[in-house]
Amino acid sequence: MFQVPKITDSVYYVGVNDRSKTKFENMWPIPHGVSYNSYLIVDEKVALIDCVDVCYADIFFHKITQVIGDRPIDYLIIDHMEPDHSGAISLLRQRYPNIRLVGNKKTLVMLEGYHGITENTMEVKTGESIRLGSHELSFLMAPMVHWPEVMFCYEQKDKILFSADAFGSFGANDGDIFCHGDSIDPYKEEMTRYYACIVGKYGPFVQKALKGVIDAQLDLEYICSTHGKVWGVRHLPQLLELYNDVSTYKGHEGAVVVYGSMYGHTEQLADIVAAGIADSGIRNVKCYNISFADPSEILRDVFKYKALVMGGPTYSNGLFTPLTTLMEMLRVREVKDRIYGCFGSFSWAGKASGILSAFGEEMGWEGIGSAVQLKQGDLTSVINEAYTLGQDIAERLKADR
Numbered sequence: 001m002f003q004v005p006k007i008t009d010s011v012y013y014v015g016v017n018d019r020s021k022t023k024f025e026n027m028w029p030i031p032h033g034v035s036y037n038s039y040l041i042v043d044e045k046v047a048l049i050d051c052v053d054v055c056y057a058d059i060f061f062h063k064i065t066q067v068i069g070d071r072p073i074d075y076l077i078i079d080h081m082e083p084d085h086s087g088a089i090s091l092l093r094q095r096y097p098n099i100r101l102v103g104n105k106k107t108l109v110m111l112e113g114y115h116g117i118t119e120n121t122m123e124v125k126t127g128e129s130i131r132l133g134s135h136e137l138s139f140l141m142a143p144m145v146h147w148p149e150v151m152f153c154y155e156q157k158d159k160i161l162f163s164a165d166a167f168g169s170f171g172a173n174d175g176d177i178f179c180h181g182d183s184i185d186p187y188k189e190e191m192t193r194y195y196a197c198i199v200g201k202y203g204p205f206v207q208k209a210l211k212g213v214i215d216a217q218l219d220l221e222y223i224c225s226t227h228g229k230v231w232g233v234r235h236l237p238q239l240l241e242l243y244n245d246v247s248t249y250k251g252h253e254g255a256v257v258v259y260g261s262m263y264g265h266t267e268q269l270a271d272i273v274a275a276g277i278a279d280s281g282i283r284n285v286k287c288y289n290i291s292f293a294d295p296s297e298i299l300r301d302v303f304k305y306k307a308l309v310m311g312g313p314t315y316s317n318g319l320f321t322p323l324t325t326l327m328e329m330l331r332v333r334e335v336k337d338r339i340y341g342c343f344g345s346f347s348w349a350g351k352a353s354g355i356l357s358a359f360g361e362e363m364g365w366e367g368i369g370s371a372v373q374l375k376q377g378d379l380t381s382v383i384n385e386a387y388t389l390g391q392d393i394a395e396r397l398k399a400d401r
């Protein structure tokens, strides 16, 4: 008979998988779905940690009922109010009218805004706790990871950190909520893509939250995010390393070459730059045609790798439009400390290369060489220049070894 998964004897996983949405936040593709994780602690009192998307309320309630039958839920701990987690709160409250909704000051403002709920709430602050019996919950504020009201919740008996979106991932939990291996590597790509798309702007706040967790010296057995796998404490060093890297914009050796191309000339230029990088001994080189590539994959790799090269045609006396969208995504995420090169193409008004050069300066990135300019598809005149740009980027990357 199906049993709701258990993390410990008294902590149950009652989250759900969503494989129906094609895009998370209607922006980011989720070909492998996403999970909305929720946890039920059963003691003298019953506490639910976070909720789920409203579309999945029915299966969510079935899981809860399977665990506690007709027992009431005493507390809902709201670590994060974004509707992928808070969407089902109104329905939960209809079902459990005496449930006490627990959050910080900012949570309660949002609870009223989203759900019109002002009664039977409980405000908590860092260091305060709620005793359920043998289990005790305490709270650690983690503002802007990635909303202002976010907090983490720690359960001291079973040593679980409920970390809201932090350490979360795209991808449904296919048949199993646990990461059984010792390595988080199978999940790193989707964790990084999730971070780059959703949390990417808030690196300094993530740093602060990580410091808060480390300083608190929590005795941990499990780390339970609101998305993706349940982690064991053996994964914690890898989780902290990954989050430290992405939140400090630490780029690893490698290059992303992003280009737009209307008739293929600029694409050839991009391939020549990429060949210059790879021929010089850099193994991680990723090329993306901006017209077809998904921005979330580009953002993921920009967060992963140290070098970025952008190129594209002049279009209506400006830059090829899809590249301007990507520029805005990078600008919003305040991507720092990149090695940068660029190239542009044109037929009669050479605007693209200037716009791309100025963008690198605006971002404070370390520019390599000057922008390669391709006129009217005459590749032979710039082929060596483009190859040299690639070589120079590679040499700069290798200087960090």
Ligand code: FEO
Pocket (backbone or CB within 6 Å): 080, 082, 084, 085, 146, 147, 165, 226, 227
């Ligand atoms: Fe998973 Fe920020 O919500």
